[in-house]
Amino acid sequence: MLSGFVYGHKLVNSSRRQITSLLVPGDIADLQCLYVPKLDHNLSALGPAVVAFFPHAAFRAILDQSPQLSQAFWRETFVETAIAREWIANLGRREALARMAHVICELAVRLRAVDRTGSFSLFIPWTQMDVADVCGISGVHANRVVQELRRSRVLDWDPRQIRILDWDALTEIADFSDDYLQLRIAGRDLVASEVA
Amino acid sequence: MLSGFVYGHKLVNSSRRQITSLLVPGDIADLQCLYVPKLDHNLSALGPAVVAFFPHAAFRAILDQSPQLSQAFWRETFVETAIAREWIANLGRREALARMAHVICELAVRLRAVDRTGSFSLFIPWTQMDVADVCGISGVHANRVVQELRRSRVLDWDPRQIRILDWDALTEIADFSDDYLQLRIAGRDLVASEVA
DNA sequence: CGTCTCCTTGAGTTAACTCAACGTACGTGG
DNA sequence: CCACGTACGTTGAGTTAACTCAAGGAGACG
Numbered sequence: 001m002l003s004g005f006v007y008g009h010k011l012v013n014s015s016r017r018q019i020t021s022l023l024v025p026g027d028i029a030d031l032q033c034l035y036v037p038k039l040d041h042n043l044s045a046l047g048p049a050v051v052a053f054f055p056h057a058a059f060r061a062i063l064d065q066s067p068q069l070s071q072a073f074w075r076e077t078f079v080e081t082a083i084a085r086e087w088i089a090n091l092g093r094r095e096a097l098a099r100m101a102h103v104i105c106e107l108a109v110r111l112r113a114v115d116r117t118g119s120f121s122l123f124i125p126w127t128q129m130d131v132a133d134v135c136g137i138s139g140v141h142a143n144r145v146v147q148e149l150r151r152s153r154v155l156d157w158d159p160r161q162i163r164i165l166d167w168d169a170l171t172e173i174a175d176f177s178d179d180y181l182q183l184r185i186a187g188r189d190l191v192a193s194e195v196a
Numbered sequence: 197m198l199s200g201f202v203y204g205h206k207l208v209n210s211s212r213r214q215i216t217s218l219l220v221p222g223d224i225a226d227l228q229c230l231y232v233p234k235l236d237h238n239l240s241a242l243g244p245a246v247v248a249f250f251p252h253a254a255f256r257a258i259l260d261q262s263p264q265l266s267q268a269f270w271r272e273t274f275v276e277t278a279i280a281r282e283w284i285a286n287l288g289r290r291e292a293l294a295r296m297a298h299v300i301c302e303l304a305v306r307l308r309a310v311d312r313t314g315s316f317s318l319f320i321p322w323t324q325m326d327v328a329d330v331c332g333i334s335g336v337h338a339n340r341v342v343q344e345l346r347r348s349r350v351l352d353w354d355p356r357q358i359r360i361l362d363w364d365a366l367t368e369i370a371d372f373s374d375d376y377l378q379l380r381i382a383g384r385d386l387v388a389s390e391v392a
Numbered sequence: 393c394g395t396c397t398c399c400t401t402g403a404g405t406t407a408a409c410t411c412a413a414c415g416t417a418c419g420t421g422g
Numbered sequence: 423c424c425a426c427g428t429a430c431g432t433t434g435a436g437t438t439a440a441c442t443c444a445a446g447g448a449g450a451c452g
Contacts, residue, residue, distance in 0.1 A: 008281070010281065010282070010284075010285040012285050012286075012288075012289040012290060012371060013289075013290075013371050016289040017289070018284060018285040018288040018289040020281040020284045020285060021281070031274075032274040032277070032278070035267060035270065035271050035274065036271060036274050036275070036278075036378055037378075038375055038376075038378055040278045040281065040282070040375060040376040040378075041278075041281055063263065063267075064263045065263075067259065067260040067261075067263065067266065070263065070266050070267075070270070071231060071259075071266075074231065074266070074270050074273065075231050075232060077270065077273045077274065077277065078227075078228040078231065078232050078273065079232070080277055081228070081273065081276055081277045081280060082228070082232075082236045082237075084277060084280035084281060084283075084284060085204070085206065085216040085217070085236065085237055085280060086206070086236070087280075087284050088206075088214060088216045088280060088283050088284055088287060089206040089208050089214040089216060090208075091284060091287035091288045091332065092208075092214040092287045092329075092331075092332025093208040093209075093212040093213075093214040093332060094208060094209075095407070095408090096407075096408070127429085127430065127431090128430075128431070129430080129431095133288075135288075136287065136288025136289060137408070137409090138408070138409055138410075139430095139431090140408090140409075140410080140411095140432085140433090141407085141408055141409070143431065143432060143433090144408095144432090144433095146431095147432085159430080159431085175208060175209050179234055179236060180234075180236040182232055182233075182234055182236075291439070291440090292439075292440070323397085323398065323399090324398075324399070325398080333440070333441090334440070334441055334442075335398095335399095336400090336401090336440090336441075336442080336443095337439085337440055337441070339399065339400065339401090340400090340401095340440095342399095343400085355398080355399080355449095
């Protein structure tokens, strides 16, 4: 992923959509297709996105010859799994408001880790229906939750731009901790300076 | 994992538990700890379990020298992630009855793939509270769902033993397909014969 | 015999859902 | 330029799935 946003999703009962992952610039989409034959989810872009493709054969050849590279990509898979686990906890044990707040927190931190801007604004070309399918709630309810977040002055939510007004309150609502994102590498902390 | 059951779980709001993964014999627990410093979830056993431990240094050395082995274990991680994705869809877009049925289906298929017995009985030393924390529902509601499954003659659920009486009905309720488990390797189908 | 854990049941409450309608912005073709 | 369709956001009203609280029953065990 070079720019833009991609999401993974599944259809349940051949009608209800659940978004299972969000990819931000810097992420690697669908590594598993190198070694696992069957696709188990669909990938789509949220608005315009720039994506680089790698030929599988060449990629496999490189990985076979470099344990270091394999390890690096394997690590990428571990982070993906850790995020999935957090989403499971999010969907299973938080109510809608906390759930949505948690998604925003995660995206903010992941984007800050890439941008290094320290900004509290997110430009994501998603609709409230997309957000609903991330959070496992209905579109109507997603709208009400967005309004609740606006009303409590935690954030602004113009159609496509989210401006976080009160990071502490947001993480409080979301019960958010960025531990699972594994952003601290080799003793250095990739995000603390921006978040602080 | 040699025998028994282990589950991964997270605490949300430092009180509510969500189980994020179930490990059956043959699975490999916590591969990520080889390369990722921070633990993001807890592992506990459901009743007695026999687990083999590997020294990290030796393991890493082996993986560095064998791309084939690395690949095999990496593949294990992919399956783990695919299962996590399915759980996300399960928690986000199915109601409690379907959710629990889906968990049963998954466990049945995974255990059949290991046992090769083709049996429709599962002996799992979990309480209804554990099941509730897998499904993201309350203990009381889990009990009512279990009773509903019993009443509709889809399965028997003695405290620790589940006997599936009507596999087709169960998969129908659960909207279950085993595709995501990636059990078909190199053209051979590991489970179809048992399921059929 | 008491205690503990687990299962079960009832009653009242709440979060989230569905259905339906309406406003607004945007693009497109007449 | 205007009429129209479409996609998205918003709101209200009624419904339902799931929750919490509370209590009681069954079995295991020291």
